[in-house]
Amino acid sequence: MTVSDEEKLDVLRRLDQFRQWQSLDQKRYCLVCGEMITGRDVQVIETAPSEEPLRLACPTEHCQAMPIEWVLPTDDVLIKIAMVEAERGWFRLVQQAGRAIQSCQRRSKGSKISRRRSKPTRG
Numbered sequence: 001m002t003v004s005d006e007e008k009l010d011v012l013r014r015l016d017q018f019r020q021w022q023s024l025d026q027k028r029y030c031l032v033c034g035e036m037i038t039g040r041d042v043q044v045i046e047t048a049p050s051e052e053p054l055r056l057a058c059p060t061e062h063c064q065a066m067p068i069e070w071v072l073p074t075d076d077v078l079i080k081i082a083m084v085e086a087e088r089g090w091f092r093l094v095q096q097a098g099r100a101i102q103s104c105q106r107r108s109k110g111s112k113i114s115r116r117r118s119k120p121t122r123g
């Protein structure tokens with residue numbers, strides 16, 4: 001549904017009782033999808049008639065985050081984001097290493113060098 005900027009800000013203020021919205025340009029960090037969103041990005045969804053017919057939704061596809069999960073991008077949060085990004089980078093490296101090892105193993109399996117040896121004698 002389309003709402004004017006003013007209406008949207010009003011809805012944000014009404015439905016997000018956890019943090020203050022001064023303007024639609026304010027940023028929030030979504031804890032669920034890990035994206036930085038602005039009030040402008042937030043989607044206003046019309047729900048079935050109930051006490052509160054409007055609902056706020058994260059603009060990210062498939063993200064079901066609620067306003068309580070949108071935190072202010074304070075230093076703490078930004079550090080956390082940086083850490084997650086670093087972790088992702090590290091994870092990528094691990095994946096790459098894993099792939100390299102796999103292709104190595106494939107190569108060695110393909111070669112016909114058998115490691116058949118007599119059973120190690122103990123004692």
Ligand SMILES: [Zn+2]
Nearest residue numbers: 030033058063
């Ligand atoms: Zn989200």
